[in-house]
Amino acid sequence: MKSETKTCQNCKSQFTIEPDDFDFYNKIKVPPPTFCPECRLRRRFMFRNERILYKRKCDLCKKEVISIYSQDKDYKVYCPPCWWSDKWDAQEYGREYDFSLSFFEQFDELMHKVPHVALIGIHKTLVNSEYTNQVGSLKNCYLITNSDYDERCYYASGLEHSFDCFDMYNSTHNELCYDSLYLAKCNRVFFSQNSEACVDSLFLKDCIGCVNCFGCINLRNQQYHIFNKKFSPEGYKEELRRLGFDSGSYISSEAFHSRAKEFWSRFPNKFIHARRNKNISGDYIYNSKNTHDSFDVNGAEDSRYCTLLMAPGTKAAYDYTEYGDSAELIYETQLAGLQIYNIKFSHLVWSGSRNVEYSYLTPQNCSNIFGCVSLRNQNYCILNKKYKEGEYFDLRDKIIQHMQDHSYKNKIGHTYTYGEFFPPDISPFCYNETTAQEFFTLNEKESMSQGYQWKGPETRNYQISLQSEDLPDHIRSVSDAISKEIISCAHQGTCNENCTTAFQIISAELQFYKKMNLPLPRLCPNCRHSQRLKQRNPLKLWTRKCQCAGEHSDNKVYKNTAEHFHSTNHCSNEFKTSYSPEREEIVYCEKCYQSEVV
Ligand SMILES: [Zn+2]
Ligand SMILES: [Zn+2]
Ligand SMILES: [Zn+2]
Numbered sequence: 004m005k006s007e008t009k010t011c012q013n014c015k016s017q018f019t020i021e022p023d024d025f026d027f028y029n030k031i032k033v034p035p036p037t038f039c040p041e042c043r044l045r046r047r048f049m050f051r052n053e054r055i056l057y058k059r060k061c062d063l064c065k066k067e068v069i070s071i072y073s074q075d076k077d078y079k080v081y082c083p084p085c086w087w088s089d090k091w092d093a094q095e096y097g098r099e100y101d102f103s104l105s106f107f108e109q110f111d112e113l114m115h116k117v118p119h120v121a122l123i124g125i126h127k128t129l130v131n132s133e134y135t136n137q138v139g140s141l142k143n144c145y146l147i148t149n150s151d152y153d154e155r156c157y158y159a160s161g162l163e164h165s166f167d168c169f170d171m172y173n174s175t176h177n178e179l180c181y182d183s184l185y186l187a188k189c190n191r192v193f194f195s196q197n198s199e200a201c202v203d204s205l206f207l208k209d210c211i212g213c214v215n216c217f218g219c220i221n222l223r224n225q226q227y228h229i230f231n232k233k234f235s236p237e238g239y240k241e242e243l244r245r246l247g248f249d250s251g252s253y254i255s256s257e258a259f260h261s262r263a264k265e266f267w268s269r270f271p272n273k274f275i276h277a278r279r280n281k282n283i284s285g286d287y288i289y290n291s292k293n294t295h296d297s298f299d300v301n302g303a304e305d306s307r308y309c310t311l312l313m314a315p316g317t318k319a320a321y322d323y324t325e326y327g328d329s330a331e332l333i334y335e336t337q338l339a340g341l342q343i344y345n346i347k348f349s350h351l352v353w354s355g356s357r358n359v360e361y362s363y364l365t366p367q368n369c370s371n372i373f374g375c376v377s378l379r380n381q382n383y384c385i386l387n388k389k390y391k392e393g394e395y396f397d398l399r400d401k402i403i404q405h406m407q408d409h410s411y412k413n414k415i416g417h418t419y420t421y422g423e424f425f426p427p428d429i430s431p432f433c434y435n436e437t438t439a440q441e442f443f444t445l446n447e448k449e450s451m452s453q454g455y456q457w458k459g460p461e462t463r464n465y466q467i468s469l470q471s472e473d474l475p476d477h478i479r480s481v482s483d484a485i486s487k488e489i490i491s492c493a494h495q496g497t498c499n500e501n502c503t504t505a506f507q508i509i510s511a512e513l514q515f516y517k518k519m520n521l522p523l524p525r526l527c528p529n530c531r532h533s534q535r536l537k538q539r540n541p542l543k544l545w546t547r548k549c550q551c552a553g554e555h556s557d558n559k560v561y562k563n564t565a566e567h568f569h570s571t572n573h574c575s576n577e578f579k580t581s582y583s584p585e586r587e588e589i590v591y592c593e594k595c596y597q598s599e600v601v
């Protein structure tokens with residue numbers, strides 16, 4: 004089959020479907036997509052509220068709970084203990100398929116009847132970790148999302164197998180780390196990014212195996228380096244004193260973070276953040292093979308257009324967002340994983356489920372279900388109603404035909420037939436409550452004009468007792484009484500980052516800052532999360548040329564230290580990179596980068 008160029012229903016840009024893509028679509032028996040890969044990703048993200056939490060009442064036990072659904076949402080919401088209990092039965096909401104209505108209208112109706120779970124998590128594995136979402140196996144954690152196997156971790160997203168870490172993003176196997184992103188196997192590393200197996204270090208970028216390093220970039224297995232310069236153990240301490248660095252001071256930490264960023268900008272970056280892969284494209288990819296146009300993926304094979312699959316073990320997946328952990332034949336699905344097989348057009352499918360289509364919140368052992376909501380341990384169900392095996396397959400085929408013949412037109416005129424993910428109109432969340440806002444940021448006006456719902460600011464019923472600019476500069480001047488204060492966020496809600504306008508310092512957090520000699524933050528947790536997000540590259544690729552001009556970088560800022568394969572000529576290598584062409588960083592191809600960084 005030849006490749007085919009199509010126009011995206013949403014953004015009207017052209018996208019290409021390659022022969023390999025057609026093979027995949029044929030294998031799983033779906034028509035080719037009508038939205039471009041980016042619009043497909045954004046559409047899935049619009050159903051994913053990872054971190055905007057509210058207080059509301061459980062509609063069963065009536066207790067106040069933390070929930071991803073605000074109280075004004077027209078859905079039935081149960082707290083996790085009620086939702087996971089046997090006190091109710093999702094099959095009682097089962098209904099006949101109505102051939103006079105579109106599938107998506109009927110599904111939306113069912114979504115409004117069947118109870119949703121207030122917070123997403125593998126409930127029975129969470130110990131003293133109530134303020135968490137999209138999580139499993141946590142102990143004593145607070146305000147962490149999209150994370151598993153952590154203990155005493157706070158304010159993190161995408162944190163796996165870690166202990167005593169605060170303010171982290173997409174990191175794994177760390178201990179006592181702070182305000183960093185993409186760290187692996189690090190210990191006492193602060194204000195750093197894209198580094199592995201480092202200890203007792205600050206302000207690192209792209210370092211591996213470094214101990215007692217400060218402000219460094221592209222180092223491998225080094226000790227006592229400051230801004231990439233080597234010192235003796237005593238000289239290292241002496242130099243930090245001479246520079247006037249004091250990690251406990253907010254002013255000092257901020258100043259040296261800026262200084263480190265300026266220093267890093269003089270060095271080449273590899274065109275991709277990736278380690279231990281074979282035949283891949285995208286960014287932030289680890290231990291994967293034959294995987295393309297994917298981001299934040301670990302241990303994936305034969306996949307394309309995947310995002311946030313940090314738990315290894317994905318095979319043959321397209322348009323799959325979040326999780327992994329033994330998942331095969333997955334298409335246009337999100338928040339799914341843990342021994343699942345053949346899952347299409349669904350949101351949240353876990354634990355041994357197979358042959359699931361168009362379903363929402365089916366976290367346990369479902370097989371052969373279509374259009375179901377909040378179902379567990381069931382098979383042969385359509386719209387939550389159970390059928391005999393043969394009847395199920397007959398009706399499923401008829402519904403697919405009906406979806407093709409009687410497509411659903413959403414309010415902005417997009418056509419939805421079998422083969423599309425759920426239209427954003429039926430998402431329980433407003434655009435700015437979801438991950439779509441984190442990666443494809445809109446303001447209220449833009450969001451409304453694209454037909455998406457928008458959530459206005461919440462009325463806050465607290466009084467700010469301390470302005471963030473009045474916080475002591477040094478942690479040593481902070482007393483335990485600080486945990487009683489309601490501190491204003493320095494952004495004061497003006498940033499479009501879901502600023503909560505105020506925050507508190509909880510006592511475990513204060514102990515951590517004191518023990519590690521770190522200053523108090525000045526921003527609310529959401530704004531802090533956004534500052535880390537800004538330090539990662541976007542979910543987008545551009546084709547670019549290597550910026551190695553032979554003896555130095557194109558902009559002459561970096562002078563090469565070794566001879567390259569292309570000698571003094573300009574490197575002719577091209578690559579797909581998430582560094583957009585207008586960015587200032589120096590971007591090298593794999594070969595040129597490896598010549599410089601040994
Ligand atoms: Zn598009
Ligand atoms: Zn804020
Ligand atoms: Zn090159």
Ligand SMILES: [Zn+2]
Nearest residue numbers: 551567574595
């Ligand atoms: Zn070169």
